[in-house]
Amino acid sequence: xxxxxxxxLVDARKNQILExxxxxxxxxxFHPTTTKDIAKQAGISEGTIYNYFxxxxxxxxxxxxxxxxxxxxxxxxxxxxxxxFRGLLRGFLYQPLMALKQDNFALFRIVVxxxxxxxxxxxxxxxxxxxxxxxxxxxxxxxxxxxxxxTPLQASLTIRAVSSMMMGLVIxxxxxxxxxxxxxxxxxxxxxDFVLNALNLNL
Amino acid sequence: xxxxxxxxLVDARKNQILExxxxxxxxxxFHPTTTKDIAKQAGISEGTIYNYFxxxxxxxxxxxxxxxxxxxxxxxxxxxxxxxFRGLLRGFLYQPLMALKQDNFALFRIVVxxxxxxxxxxxxxxxxxxxxxxxxxxxxxxxxxxxxxxTPLQASLTIRAVSSMMMGLVIxxxxxxxxxxxxxxxxxxxxxDFVLNALNLNL
Amino acid sequence: xxxxxxxxLVDARKNQILExxxxxxxxxxFHPTTTKDIAKQAGISEGTIYNYFxxxxxxxxxxxxxxxxxxxxxxxxxxxxxxxFRGLLRGFLYQPLMALKQDNFALFRIVVxxxxxxxxxxxxxxxxxxxxxxxxxxxxxxxxxxxxxxTPLQASLTIRAVSSMMMGLVIxxxxxxxxxxxxxxxxxxxxxDFVLNALNLNL
Amino acid sequence: xxxxxxxxLVDARKNQILExxxxxxxxxxFHPTTTKDIAKQAGISEGTIYNYFxxxxxxxxxxxxxxxxxxxxxxxxxxxxxxxFRGLLRGFLYQPLMALKQDNFALFRIVVxxxxxxxxxxxxxxxxxxxxxxxxxxxxxxxxxxxxxxTPLQASLTIRAVSSMMMGLVIxxxxxxxxxxxxxxxxxxxxxDFVLNALNLNL
DNA sequence: AATGAATGAGAGTTCATTCAT
DNA sequence: AATGAATGAACTCTCATTCAT
Numbered sequence: 001x002x003x004x005x006x007x008x009l010v011d012a013r014k015n016q017i018l019e020x021x022x023x024x025x026x027x028x029x030f031h032p033t034t035t036k037d038i039a040k041q042a043g044i045s046e047g048t049i050y051n052y053f054x055x056x057x058x059x060x061x062x063x064x065x066x067x068x069x070x071x072x073x074x075x076x077x078x079x080x081x082x083x084x085f086r087g088l089l090r091g092f093l094y095q096p097l098m099a100l101k102q103d104n105f106a107l108f109r110i111v112v113x114x115x116x117x118x119x120x121x122x123x124x125x126x127x128x129x130x131x132x133x134x135x136x137x138x139x140x141x142x143x144x145x146x147x148x149x150x151t152p153l154q155a156s157l158t159i160r161a162v163s164s165m166m167m168g169l170v171i172x173x174x175x176x177x178x179x180x181x182x183x184x185x186x187x188x189x190x191x192x193d194f195v196l197n198a199l200n201l202n203l
Numbered sequence: 204x205x206x207x208x209x210x211x212l213v214d215a216r217k218n219q220i221l222e223x224x225x226x227x228x229x230x231x232x233f234h235p236t237t238t239k240d241i242a243k244q245a246g247i248s249e250g251t252i253y254n255y256f257x258x259x260x261x262x263x264x265x266x267x268x269x270x271x272x273x274x275x276x277x278x279x280x281x282x283x284x285x286x287x288f289r290g291l292l293r294g295f296l297y298q299p300l301m302a303l304k305q306d307n308f309a310l311f312r313i314v315v316x317x318x319x320x321x322x323x324x325x326x327x328x329x330x331x332x333x334x335x336x337x338x339x340x341x342x343x344x345x346x347x348x349x350x351x352x353x354t355p356l357q358a359s360l361t362i363r364a365v366s367s368m369m370m371g372l373v374i375x376x377x378x379x380x381x382x383x384x385x386x387x388x389x390x391x392x393x394x395x396d397f398v399l400n401a402l403n404l405n406l
Numbered sequence: 407x408x409x410x411x412x413x414x415l416v417d418a419r420k421n422q423i424l425e426x427x428x429x430x431x432x433x434x435x436f437h438p439t440t441t442k443d444i445a446k447q448a449g450i451s452e453g454t455i456y457n458y459f460x461x462x463x464x465x466x467x468x469x470x471x472x473x474x475x476x477x478x479x480x481x482x483x484x485x486x487x488x489x490x491f492r493g494l495l496r497g498f499l500y501q502p503l504m505a506l507k508q509d510n511f512a513l514f515r516i517v518v519x520x521x522x523x524x525x526x527x528x529x530x531x532x533x534x535x536x537x538x539x540x541x542x543x544x545x546x547x548x549x550x551x552x553x554x555x556x557t558p559l560q561a562s563l564t565i566r567a568v569s570s571m572m573m574g575l576v577i578x579x580x581x582x583x584x585x586x587x588x589x590x591x592x593x594x595x596x597x598x599d600f601v602l603n604a605l606n607l608n609l
Numbered sequence: 610x611x612x613x614x615x616x617x618l619v620d621a622r623k624n625q626i627l628e629x630x631x632x633x634x635x636x637x638x639f640h641p642t643t644t645k646d647i648a649k650q651a652g653i654s655e656g657t658i659y660n661y662f663x664x665x666x667x668x669x670x671x672x673x674x675x676x677x678x679x680x681x682x683x684x685x686x687x688x689x690x691x692x693x694f695r696g697l698l699r700g701f702l703y704q705p706l707m708a709l710k711q712d713n714f715a716l717f718r719i720v721v722x723x724x725x726x727x728x729x730x731x732x733x734x735x736x737x738x739x740x741x742x743x744x745x746x747x748x749x750x751x752x753x754x755x756x757x758x759x760t761p762l763q764a765s766l767t768i769r770a771v772s773s774m775m776m777g778l779v780i781x782x783x784x785x786x787x788x789x790x791x792x793x794x795x796x797x798x799x800x801x802d803f804v805l806n807a808l809n810l811n812l
Numbered sequence: 813a814a815t816g817a818a819t820g821a822g823a824g825t826t827c828a829t830t831c832a833t
Numbered sequence: 834a835a836t837g838a839a840t841g842a843a844c845t846c847t848c849a850t851t852c853a854t
Contacts (some may be wrong), residue, residue, distance in 0.1 A: 013813095029320050031234055035849060045815045047851080054850065109319050115378070116316040117232045122378055130378065156382050157393045160375065165364055168371025172363065174323055175318070175333065182384050190360045198401035216838090238824060248840050253825065419834095435726050437640055441828060451836045452829080463827065473669045515725050521784070522722040528784055536784065562788050563799045566781065571770055574777025578769060579741065580722070581731055585765050596766045604807035622817090644845060654819050659846065 014052050017042050018066060021059040026106035030060060030114050061121060064111055067104070068128055088140060089195060094188040096166055101184070109174045134159060146198065162195055217255050220245050221269060222260040229309035233263060233317050264324060267314050272332055273302065291343060292398060299369055299390040304387070312377045337366060348402065365398055420458050423448050424472060427465040432512035434468060436520050453457055467527060473510070474534055494546060495601060500594040502572055507590065515580045540565060549606065568601055623661050626651050627675060630668040635715035639669060639723050670730060673720050677737055679708060697749060698804060703797040705775050711792070718783045743772060753810060771804055 008099030024033045035056060039046045048113065053059050098110050115121045131154045145155040173180045180187075223245030227236045238259055242249040256262050303311050318324045340362045348358040372390065376383045383390075426448030430439045441462055443454040459465050506514050529604045543565045551561040575593065581585045586593075629651030633642045644665055648655040662668050709717050724730045746768045754764040778796065782789045789796075 008813095031320075034847085039816090041234055041290075046849085047815050047817095048813080050850065051813070085306045091323060113316045113319040116312050116374070117234075126378060126380070130375070130380065153389070154393055155384060157386060157390060158397055160380065161368055161372065161394060161397055164371030164375050165368040166371065167374060168367030168369065169364065171319070171370060171374070172333070172367050175329060177333070177363065179328075180363055183356060186356070187360060187364075194361055194364055195309060198397045203285055212838090237822080239822095249824090250826080250837075250840055250842095254838065259824065415834095437726075440826085441616060447838090452828085453836050453838095454834080456829065519722045519725040522718050522780070523640075532784060532786070536781070538785065558797070559792060560799055561633065562794060563792060564803055566786065566789055567774055567778065567796075567800060567803055570777030570781050571774040572777065573780060574773030575770065576778070577725070577776055578739070578773050581735060581770065583735075583739070586769055589762060589766060592762070593770075596763055597770060600767055600807045601768055604803045606838070618817095645843095655845090656819055656821095656847080657817075660817065663846095665845070677843080 010052070013048075014062070017044070017049055017052055018059065018062045022063050022066075022107055023061065025060070025110045030110050057118065057120070060114055060118075062109065063122075063125060064115075064121060064124060065128075067107070067111065075189070085144065086192065086196060090188060090192045092137070092141070093162075093166065093191050093195070097184070097187055097191075100170060105174060108170065112171065112174075130163075134163060135169065137163065141199075158199070165191070213375070216251075217265070220247070220252055220255055221262065224331045225266050225310050228266070228313045233313050260321070260323070263314065263317055263321075264327060266310065267318075267324060267327060268331075270307065270310070270314065273307075288347065288394065289399060293327070293391060293395045295340070295344075295368065296365075296394050296398070300372070300387070300390055303373060308373075308377060311373065314406070315374065315377075333366075337362060340366065344402075370393070416458070419454075419467070423450070423455055423458055424465065424468045428469050431466070431469065431516045436516050440481070463524065463526070466517065466520055466524075467530060467536055468520075469513065469525060470530060471534075473513070479590075484544065491550065492598065492602060495592060496598045497542070499545070499568075499572065499597050499601070503575070503593055506576060511580060513578075514576065518577065518580075537571075540569060543569065549603075564605070571597070619661070619676060622657075623671070626653070626661055626673045627668065628659055631672050631716050634669070634719045637736070639719050666727065668730070669720065669723055669727075670733060672716065673724075673733060674729060674737075676716070676720065677711065678711075694753065695801065699797060699801045701746070702751075702771075702775065702800050702804070706793070706796055706800075708779070709779060714779075714783060717779065721780065721783075739772075743768060746772065750808070767808070774800070 006169070010071065017038070018108065021033075021038045024037045024041050032050055035046050035049055038059070039049055042049075049059075059191075092139075111121070115125050138156065142152075142155045146152055150158070169180065173184065204223050224236075224241045227240045230236075233242070238249050238252055241262070242252055245252075249306070252262075256265065313322070318328050341359065344365075345355075345358045345362055348361065349355055353361070372383065376387065423444070427439075427444045430443045430447050433439075434443065441452050441455055444465070448455075455465075459468065464541055517527070519533050544562065547568075548558075548561045548565055551560055551564065556564070575586065579590065626647070630642075630647045633646045633650050636642075637646070644655050644658055647668070648658055651658075658668075662671065720730070724734050747765065750771075751761075751764045751768055754767065755761055759767070777790065782793065
């Protein structure tokens with residue numbers, strides 16, 4: 001079999017497994033889910049899982065990678081909105097809030113929970129999501145702030161405050177805050193105003 | 204034995220056990236920690252743990268209660284700062300950021316991680332921490348915003364944005380963001396300016 | 407304290423404990439009952455139980471002894487009915503069937519169950535109940551049978567058949583046979599006829 | 610692997626486990642036997658037991674089912690002895706007394722002991738053994754009695770007396786009565802005479 | 813490549829018994 | 834004599850992982 005076709009099959013199988021794992025993790029949580037659950041959901045045997053992934057944790061990492069691809073891929077195109085700072089900012093805020101909206105929250109909960117406790121997953125998050133995102137933010141928003149006279153440190157901390165706000169909102173949504181659950185769609189606009197005001201006045 | 208003394212001993216033992224559990228949870232995480240680990244750390248037998256707590260999860264809940272007492276007790280006195288809005292806000296932001304500073308971060312990580320995944324713990328957090336805190340914030344900051352013409356819903360969402368920012372910052376600290384780790388102490392002031400600006404401009 | 411009074415107190419305490427144990431054994435069974443259950447029911451501490459009994463099994467033995475006293479004490483007076491063989495037999499059958507009627511079945515179930523599996527209890531049953539009872543039966547009914555020409559072995563086996571029938575009926579009652587449960591009171595007469603016929607024709 | 614072969618292997622393994630469980634239960638009793646004991650006896654790991662049976666109690670139920678199969682399968686062919694009432698009755702008495710003779714007594718002791726105390730096992734016994742047996746007895750012996758003028762209730766109670774006698778004899782054998790142990794083989798004949806006389810004279 | 817039976821370490825929890833007070 | 838906190842061995846059951854087929 002040619003290597004390319006071979007690789008295609010392997011990827012398909014990996015996808016199938018991750019898909020299945022994502023479904024049951026989202027439903028039951030990481031620890032309560034057994035590899036048997038995953039195999040059943042995927043319609044394969046337990047052994048096969050281990051032909052494609054080393055450990056159960058590796059599945060979570062794989063899921064995380066795929067989540068990242070989704071978030072980042074869709075996120076990036078929005079960015080270069082050009083001269084409109086409000087548009088730039090709103091895109092920056094809108095994307096992650098909406099990306100998790102559909103069925104992803106349940107899974108995100110599992111991933112974040114484990115991330116806080118699992119070094120490997122945490123590293124992946126930092127290197128592959130947080131740091132690139134912050135880099136982009138520093139290069140766009142941060143630079144604007146510095147231009148307006150804010151110190152680089154203050155700019156960095158401010159950016160972290162905004163990015164943390166996003167993470168925090170998702171978590172409090174997950175925690176079940178009813179106001180957030182009911183008015184999630186209105187958040188991007190409120191936040192855009194909120195941040196815009198904060199930044200403008202910072203100068 | 205008089206009941207009072209009796210109760211004192213029981214409380215002391217419970218404290219001893221929770222203390223030990225906190226240490227090993229912080230070091231190894233909740234799931235990887237065994238009741239044997241806890242017993243060893245506490246210098247007692249495994250059986251004794253179960254004379255005071257029903258399950259391993261009850262230990263985490265007990266730890267959470269004690270954390271809450273620490274955070275809330277110290278938090279409240281700051282509030283009634285009177286006419287100084289900046290002072291009010293800064294107290295609101297300062298307290299939680301600092302309370303977790305010392306050795307509590309490692310433990311907080313465990314608690315939050317489990318909270319996202321454990322209904323009982325999540326409920327306790329919502330009812331005993333989040334809701335009271337939000338209620339206080341709505342009654343102080345929220346009312347000010349409404350006075351300035353913001354709609355009640357926008358005020359509520361704004362308050363959630365701020366409170367989420369706090370939670371998010373702690374989490375990103377835990378995730379190991381080096382900028383946050385190195386400049387944590389400067390956060391309260393940056394945030395106070397940030398939020399103050401945001402709110403003023405909201406009118 | 408004079409020894410007699412002393413002994414009185416000890417006996418009273420033992421009774422209190424056995425009474426309590428009987429109640430909870432009857433309700434929950436032997437193995438599922440904990441010494442804590444017994445202590446609670448007796449209104450004393452777990453430690454006190456062990457001042458009066460060596461092991462949990464010793465409690466069952468103690469209960470058994472008291473059951474025996476009840477059954478045998480009431481049983482014996484009936485025996486010397488004199489010339490009336492039917493009366494003699496009926497008394498022999500009536501007593502044990504009725505003795506267990508009230509609340510004793512539940513407890514008897516526990517005792518028999520454990521007896522089948524516990525050497526010590528089994529020995530006590532054999533030596534203190536079965537053998538004396540069989541001895542009396544051999545000396546009264548058995549002798550009558552031999553007089554009528556039955557071989558001593560046949561007489562012995564016949565007596566065992568009758569005595570086993572009693573035990574078996576109690577067990578099937580315990581097993582929940584509805585016919586037995588509903589018509590238990592009519593059993594002595596049916597059995598008396600049954601056995602009388604069997605024995606008469608045996609000659 | 611073809612389903613049939615697969616099923617064969619599964620059955621073989623189940624048999625192996627039940628066999629081992631029967632051996633150690635018979636030797637040590639149900640409660641004192643650990644799953645480790647069973648695994649060791651079966652030459653497999655503890656985990657494997659749970660691939661085939663849900664709980665330790667399920668093992669006892671499985672053993673009971675196999676005992677039942679043995680007893681009932683061998684029991685039935687004897688029944689339709691036709692016109693010979695003595696033959697019919699003797700078959701009825703002979704079968705259960707002999708079936709348990711060999712190595713089954715020790716196991717039967719465990720099963721009966723637990724049956725008295727375990728609802729599930731008791732139900733299985735009632736529905737799968739006792740009720741069918743009584744039904745057959747009522748349809749054969751009971752009907753004969755009624756023909757001879759005995760009331761249906763008396764017939765039912767008489768049948769229960771006989772069936773209880775069997776159960777009781779097995780139990781007293783188990784209890785160690787030396788007369789029964791030594792002369793067990795002579796029982797069927799003595800009992801046949803005994804019952805035959807009792808029934809004939811009942812009219 | 814796929815299987816799934818077998819593994820066995822180890823988990824949380826229970827509870828009869830002890831013993832210092 | 835009474836206590837009940839402490840014990841710790843032992844329990845049943847789970848499950849990620851392996852490997853012969």
